[in-house]
Amino acid sequence: MKKKINILRAGGGTGGHTFPIKSMIQYLDKYHKEQVGDHFWAGSRRSLEEKTVSDLQKQMKNLTFLPLLSGKWRREKGLEAFLKNIWDLFKFTIGILQSLVYLLRFRIDVVFCKGGYVALPVVVAAWILRKKILVHESDTRAGLVNRIASNFSSHNFVAFPEVLKDGIIVGQILSEDLIPEKKLVKKTENTQVLVMGGSQGAKTIYESLLTLLNTEEKLRELNFVVVLGQLNQDLKAQFLSFQNVEVKDFCTQKEIGMLYETSDLVITRAGTTSLAEQDLFGIKMIMIPIPWTHDQKNNALWYVEQKKGILIDQEDPDFMEKLKTILIEHIDWHKDLKIVDHLGIISQGKEKISKILLELK
Structure with missing residues (x-):
């Protein structure tokens, strides 16, 4: 009997790292179950990746979470940053030792x-x-860890050309959970605007929208669905005071997929996984990149050039006025309701990765 492959996933911290790993695990378990022995996921304690593994374990018995210490390198100057870097270097060293034990103990064949x-x-x-070692990079500009990892890997997968050396273009790793089980329709004929700025650092977007709703009556002609996140709950009552606003605290990927299906516009940050999901459903994107990272701005610029997305700089003095103008210009904008093979598009990249991964034994 041919030996089954044991795979260790490494990554997490944000949804952009975590949800693609989850999607790859589900894909292999569904379509290549007979070729995979055990799935492992190394991540931080009390993290999004640990919670994700806990949820997946309800359907999968051969998935194990491996807690790991690691450190973050800070580029700031000063004594505090220096001391934190020293401490995190110690944690990083412990993390390497933990990883060596995991790789040997569980007879890992491939690291993703x-x-x-x-x-x-x-x-x-x-x-x-x-x-x-296999690496997947989602962004238009590779992160530090993936830039380092790509020097040790056998294959580098990318969503955009010329991001990593010898990168194999497979697109984004998206989840089948996004695909609604049945065709959905909007509750009204009005244009629906999905607002998902994230939780951390998104208050400026939500507060600006509240100001516009209070001062620009024409925006009442739009229907808004606002996904607030856990850190912006203090704004919930204000949003609910408007009849044309629906509020969601948090959405699963299935729920997000249903919102994508019925939304025409989206006000969003510029993480590439989210942008790819929104593009898959034909939504017009109004992108407001996180100001303190160049990656999101680069991502947004690509979607402006290739997909006719709209980019607004949050630090622009006229930010609120530009957002108002764009929303008013799109009051009667509705997305094309053409039939799209969502499953086929989502599966292409994952199958390409799976084929190479399973041949590495």
């Missing part, structure tokens, strides 16, 4: 790195033991 600081100790340990 998605990025995030927690992935780097695993990559270093895998290189020491000469294990096969």
Whole structure:
């Protein structure tokens, strides 16, 4: 009997790292179950990745979460940043030792790195033991961990050209959970605007929208669905005071897929996974990149050039006025309701990765 492959995923910290790993695990379990032995996921304690594994374990018995210490390198100057870097260097070293134990104990064949600081100790340990390493980079500009990992990997997968050396273009890793089980229709004929600025650092977007709703009566002609996140709950009552606003605290991927299906416009940050999901459903994107990262601005610029998305700089003095103008200009804008093979598009990249991964035994 042919030996089954044991796979260790490394990555997490944000949804952009976590949900693609989840999607790859589900895909392999559904379509290549007979070729995979055990699934492992190395990540931080009390993290999004640990919660995601806990949820997946309700359907999968061969998935194990491996807690790992890791550190973050800070580029700021000063004594505080220096001391934190020293402490995190110690944690990083412990993380490498933990990873060596995991790789040997569980007889890991392949490491799949998605990025995030927690992935780097695993990559270093895998290189020491000469294990096969695969890297997937979602952004138009590779993150530090994936740039390092790509030097040790056997294959680098990318969503955009010329991001990593010898990158194989597979697009974004998206979840089948996004695809609604049946065709959905909007509750009204009005244009529906989905607002999902995220939780951390998104208050400016939500507060600006509240100001516009209070001062610009024409915006009452739009229907808004606002996904607030856990850190913006203090704004919930204000949003609910408007009859044309529906509020969601948090959405699963299934729920997000249903909102994508019925939305025409989206006000969003510019993480590439979210942008790819929105593009898949034909939504017009109004992108407001996080100001303190160049990655999101680069991502947004690509979608402006290739997909006719709209980019607004949050730090522009005329930010609120520009947002108002764009919304008013799109009051009667409705997306094209053409039939799209969502499953086929989502599966292409994952199957390409799976084929290469399963041949590495």
